[in-house]
Structure formats: C-alpha cells, structure tokens
Amino acid sequence: MELSKRAKQLSPSATLATAQKAQDLKKTGVDVISLSLGQPDFVTPINVQQAAILSIENGEASFYAPSNGIYPLRQAIIDRIETDYGKRYELDEVVVTDGAKFALYALFQAVLNSEDEVIIPVPYWVSYAEQVKLAQGVPVFVETKESNQFKATVQDLEAARTDKTKLVIINSPSNPTGMLYSKEELEAIGNWAVKHDIYIVADEIYGKLIYNGYEFTSMIELSDAIRKQTFIINGVSKSYAMTGWRIGYVLGDKEVVKAINTINSQSISNCAAVSQYAAVEALSGPQNSVEEMRQSFEERLNTIYPLVAALPGVTIEKPKSAFYLYPNIRETLNLCGYENVTDFVNDLLEEAHVAVVSGEGFGTHDHIRISYATDIDTLKKGVERIASFIEKKQK
Numbered sequence: 021m022e023l024s025k026r027a028k029q030l031s032p033s034a035t036l037a038t039a040q041k042a043q044d045l046k047k048t049g050v051d052v053i054s055l056s057l058g059q060p061d062f063v064t065p066i067n068v069q070q071a072a073i074l075s076i077e078n079g080e081a082s083f084y085a086p087s088n089g090i091y092p093l094r095q096a097i098i099d100r101i102e103t104d105y106g107k108r109y110e111l112d113e114v115v116v117t118d119g120a121k122f123a124l125y126a127l128f129q130a131v132l133n134s135e136d137e138v139i140i141p142v143p144y145w146v147s148y149a150e151q152v153k154l155a156q157g158v159p160v161f162v163e164t165k166e167s168n169q170f171k172a173t174v175q176d177l178e179a180a181r182t183d184k185t186k187l188v189i190i191n192s193p194s195n196p197t198g199m200l201y202s203k204e205e206l207e208a209i210g211n212w213a214v215k216h217d218i219y220i221v222a223d224e225i226y227g228k229l230i231y232n233g234y235e236f237t238s239m240i241e242l243s244d245a246i247r248k249q250t251f252i253i254n255g256v257s258k259s260y261a262m263t264g265w266r267i268g269y270v271l272g273d274k275e276v277v278k279a280i281n282t283i284n285s286q287s288i289s290n291c292a293a294v295s296q297y298a299a300v301e302a303l304s305g306p307q308n309s310v311e312e313m314r315q316s317f318e319e320r321l322n323t324i325y326p327l328v329a330a331l332p333g334v335t336i337e338k339p340k341s342a343f344y345l346y347p348n349i350r351e352t353l354n355l356c357g358y359e360n361v362t363d364f365v366n367d368l369l370e371e372a373h374v375a376v377v378s379g380e381g382f383g384t385h386d387h388i389r390i391s392y393a394t395d396i397d398t399l400k401k402g403v404e405r406i407a408s409f410i411e412k413k414q415k
Contacts, residue, residue: 026154033146033381038365042375053402054375054394058195058343061394062261062316064298065309071301072294081294087285088277089116089269093296096303097269105238107247112274115281116296118288120225120255120268123280125151126287127221127251127270130279132157132186138221139180139188141172143346143382145195145223160185161383166348169199169337174212187219193226193236196382196389197346198339200230203237210239210246220250225268226342228259228310231318234340240271251276258342259310260302265295317343320392320399327403328390332410343393346379350386356413361385372409374402 042054063069075081088094093116098109117123124147132138132155140148141162149159162180164170177188190209192201201209213220222239230236240247255268270280284290325338328345333352339345349361358364365378365388379387392399 029153030150038369038375038377041369045369045373050373052369052373052375053398053405055390055392055399055402056375056377057393058258058391059263059393060258060261060313060343062313064261064265065302067305067309068260068262068298068302071305072298075294075297080297081292083293085290085293085296087288087290088281089114089291090293090296090300092300093267093303096300097271100303101240101252101271105241107240109271110274113277114269114271115277115284116291117255117268117270117280117284118291119266120223120253120257121147122266122288123253123255123268123270124148124221124223125154126280126283127253127276128152128155128157129283130276131219135184136186137182137184139177139185139218141170141176141189141191143170143194143196143379143384143387144189145191146381148189148191157186158184166337170194170197170346171199171201171205172209173205174208177209177212181216181218185216185218187221188213189221189223190239191223193224193229193341195226195342196344196377196379196387198342198344200234200236200340203235203242206237206239207242207246210242210249214245214249218249220246221253222250223253225254225258227254229314229317229343230341231314231321232340236341248273256299256302259313260299261309261313262295262298262302265292265298267291267295267299317392320394320396323396324390324392324399324403327400331403331407332414343391345390345392346382346387347390348386349388352410353386356410358413361388364388368406368409372405374405374409376406 038056042052045052094114102108128151134156137158137160138152139160152159160180162176164172227236239250251272257263333355334347336347362378369375377389
C-alpha cells in the first residue's frame with residue numbers, strides 16, 4: 021500500500037534512531053556505552069511508585085480517566101505552578117497529555133492551519149519541525165550564534181517574522197545545548213511576541229535541572245500580557261525520573277486547551293490512569309528527590325565537562341542546565357578526516373561502541389550531543405573511548 025504524503029515527508033527521531041542502533045548492538049553482545057537518550061538513569065521515587073501501586077490496589081487505576089486528565093492531577097499541576105512561580109491557573113486552562121511530546125503535537129494540531137509559520141531557533145529539539153509539518157504548518161528556522169550560547173535574540177526573531185507567523189518556540193532550558201535564557205532575554209522576546217500577536221510555545225520540561233548557581237525563569241513569571249500569550253509545555257519525565265510513565269501537560273488559553281482535550285478524546289482517549297495517580301504524588305508530594313537528582317546531575321556535569329572540553333579539536337561552553345553537552349567538533353572532524361558529523365557518529369558507535377547523537381538531527385552540522393544522564397564511571401569510560409577513537413583516526 022502506498023504511504024500517505026505526510027508519512028513520506030516525516031523524518032524519524034534522530035535520538036531514538038541512535039538509541040535503537042545502540043540497543044541492537046548490545047543484543048549481539050557488544051559492550052555499548054550509550055550517551056544518546058535524554059533519560060535519567062534514576063528509578064522513579066519510591067513515594068511515587070507507592071502511589072501508583074495504591075491506585076491499582078484500590079481500583080482507581082482500573083477505569084477510563086477523563087480525556088483532559090483526572091481532577092487531582094490537574095489540581096496538582098495548578099498548585100505546583102503556583103508554588104514554583106506564583107501564578108495561578110484555572111482548571112479549564114490545563115490539559116494532561118500522553119507525555120510532553122504529545123502535548124506539543126496536540127497543541128500544533130489545535131492551532132495551526134496550512135501555511136501558518138512557526139519560528140524555531142536552531143539548534144532545536146528533533147521533533148519540533150516534524151510535528152509542525154504534520155499539522156500542515158511551516159517551520160521557519162532561525163540560525164543562532166554559538167558565541168551567544170545558541171540563544172535567539174529579538175533581532176533574530178524579527179528578521180524571520182512575516183504576516184504568517186503564528187508561533188515561536190522557546191526551549192529554555194535547551195535540548196540539545198543545555199543553555200539557559202536569562203530573565204531579561206526572555207522578557208525581551210515575550211514583549212516582542214505580545215507586540216506582534218505571536219504566541220509563545222515555552223517548552224520548560226528541564227526547568228528544575230539548573231546547575232552551579234544559575235536560576236531558571238518561566239515565561240509566565242514575566243508579565244500578565246506575556247503569560248496570556250504563552251503556552252507552557254511541561255511534564256514529569258525529566259525532573260521526577262518518570263520517562264516511562266508518559267505524563268505531560270499544556271497550560272494556556274482555555275479555548276486551545278479545550279481543543280487539545282477534544283484531540284485527546286479522539287486519539288489517545290486518556291492517559292493511563294495509573295500514571296496519572298503517580299504524577300499526582302510526584303507533583304504534590306515531597307520534592308527532596310528532585311533536588312537529590314539535580315545535585316547528581318550537577319556533579320556529573322562538573323566532572324564530565326572538562327574531560328569533553330579537553331578532547332582534540334573540541335570547543336564547548338559549559339552548559340547551565342538540562343543534562344546535555346553540545347560540543348563543536350568541526351576541528352575534530354578535520355583532524356580525523358571526516359567530511360560530516362554523522363559519519364563520525366556512526367563510526368564511533370561501530371568501532372568504539374559509544375553512542376552519541378549527530379547534531380544534524382538538531383539542525384547543525386558541526387556538533388554532537390552527549391547526554392550525561394548516566395553514572396559518572398560510565399561517563400568517564402565513554403569519554404575515554406571517544407578520546408581513543410580520535411587518537412586512532414588521527415594516525
């Protein structure tokens with residue numbers, strides 16, 4: 021059977037494709053070190069596990085849940101946002117989705133029409149552009165400067181704006197770069213968006229993973245006008261080590277939230293009830309595990325960064341957030357005789373058995389993404405293998 025045009029134009033996720041290659045090699049008995057997936061290596065906190073088990077034992081998890089999310093979870097999201105950022109949302113301004121990825125997908129489906137443009141700063145998370153295209157929108161890429169930590173400026177965004185611009189995506193903290201916009205930078209972008217009636221998609225999934233004294237600012241903290249122009253995308257996957265539970269959410273305009281609820285009802289029906297009860301505990305229960313994991317990631321960053329920075333040909337600025345390094349390896353490629361980063365990444369996996377992700381999937385040609393969401397010993401071993409691989413290729 022012939023595939024649909026939308027399926028033909030869709031590119032697979034670069035991160036998941038790399039992870040799959042690594043898993044396939046592992047199945048053959050190869051000792052692969054995977055530094056590819058953005059997945060915490062911690063087990064979901066015990067209190068969250070227990071809440072899930074209780075919901076099974078008392079029968080709450082046995083039945084369909086509301087398509088917009090169970091009431092206790094929507095209330096827990098609202099309360100967590102108010103506690104963290106001092107802003108209050110109403111129940112009809114939040115909808116629970118099957119992970120933050122589906123939150124983005126459903127949002128684009130709800131608001132984009134054919135030829136609507138979405139500004140996407142480069143580098144970008146691998147699924148933004150593909151999801152925009154699936155909603156018949158047009159991704160408009162804005163090149164950022166590495167010297168500015170890959171952060172888009174108002175001038176960059178204004179140069180890309182047309183009368184068809186409907187959304188701009190701001191991912192802070194960033195996947196893949198680990199950079200973090202300052203309050204002043206976000207405020208400038210927010211005021212620009214309000215002035216031109218452009219809605220902001222604020223992907224803040226890494227908002228609790230900030231290191232070495234830096235601070236995170238949410239778009240909704242800046243002003244009431246910016247908050248009204250913003251859709252918050254978030255979830256429990258990263259901060260609470262719950263990637264497998266698949267709970268995300270959208271906060272924003274109630275009419276759009278209502279439309280996303282309708283999309284839920286005609287696609288996923290509802291998120292798994294057991295996951296929702298677990299997420300209630302994650303958001304409303306003790307938060308000490310979040311800080312413990314943050315401290316571990318910070319230690320890993322401070323350990324692994326100088327090792328990566330010392331690799332031949334590598335240039336990199338130390339990230340402030342998330343759990344990724346995004347080194348520029350253009351000179352490394354030249355030293356090793358490679359014309360493109362993807363070939364380097366493929367050979368690194370096949371020969372040195374280290375999985376990283378090519379920057380091509382994030383819109384750049386000279387970078388790789390290294391995830392430090394694993395233990396320090398594995399990280400050190402992985403960098404040692406990369407160093408040996410580079411040394412071998414230089415000979």
